[in-house]
Amino acid sequence: MISMKTGAVPPVVVTTSRNGGLSADQLTELCCNKLIDVSENAPPVIREQAEAFRLRMQHVVHFYISQAMKSERDTCVQTALAGGYKDLSNILRRK
Amino acid sequence: MAFTGNFMCTSFKGELLEAVHNFKNSGGNTFKLALYTNSASFTAGTTAYTATNEISGTGYTAAGNTLTRVDPSTSGTTALTDFADSAWTSSTITARGALLYNDSASGDPSCIILDFGADKSSSSGTFTVQFPAADASNAIIRIA
Numbered sequence: 442m443i444s445m446k447t448g449a450v451p452p453v454v455v456t457t458s459r460n461g462g463l464s465a466d467q468l469t470e471l472c473c474n475k476l477i478d479v480s481e482n483a484p485p486v487i488r489e490q491a492e493a494f495r496l497r498m499q500h501v502v503h504f505y506i507s508q509a510m511k512s513e514r515d516t517c518v519q520t521a522l523a524g525g526y527k528d529l530s531n532i533l534r535r536k
Numbered sequence: 537m538a539f540t541g542n543f544m545c546t547s548f549k550g551e552l553l554e555a556v557h558n559f560k561n562s563g564g565n566t567f568k569l570a571l572y573t574n575s576a577s578f579t580a581g582t583t584a585y586t587a588t589n590e591i592s593g594t595g596y597t598a599a600g601n602t603l604t605r606v607d608p609s610t611s612g613t614t615a616l617t618d619f620a621d622s623a624w625t626s627s628t629i630t631a632r633g634a635l636l637y638n639d640s641a642s643g644d645p646s647c648i649i650l651d652f653g654a655d656k657s658s659s660s661g662t663f664t665v666q667f668p669a670a671d672a673s674n675a676i677i678r679i680a
Contacts, residue, residue: 448678450542458661
């Protein structure tokens, strides 16, 4: 007999936002969910190290996501300016 | 009726043995994720996509988002596959759960029911569904 078993369907993470896109905090959480998974069954010492590593990675990922958001904003500001939309560029710059 | 948890559809398990579904990134089938209100009554016995109780709202198109497939792989003795996160941007929608189905196969057969646990809403914002880590313990579709 050949026996195979499909795993239980795990929960998905649903993240939403209001009046704009996801924040750097939300994107960092989503990113780290994919990068680092700490098993609940891991030995305590390993688990502690993995969680410390995850925390460190969260800081790094958050920094670069924030930088990417600012960089994209700068690009939008310059594109608006180049298109003659000074008021729009000011709104984007202040946001 | 209401969502009562996550399920892998029984019909989907049978269809895996009939080679109905192809999850390969290149040349695979088109899988979609449709969102529903809590009036939907999906169980493991659900067999196909339905528009009944599907949500509507700004930024949402009926039948849901097309998913980006991740090539099936193996880890130890477990085979698994995954999808990239799916997002509805600039949306104003509320959903309680989702149905993942094969849009390429005849009859739009269902694969997985996802219960979000509560109504989730976006308002002129982004609504993102993230699939779990693609490993032998957590991947959305696993065969051990």
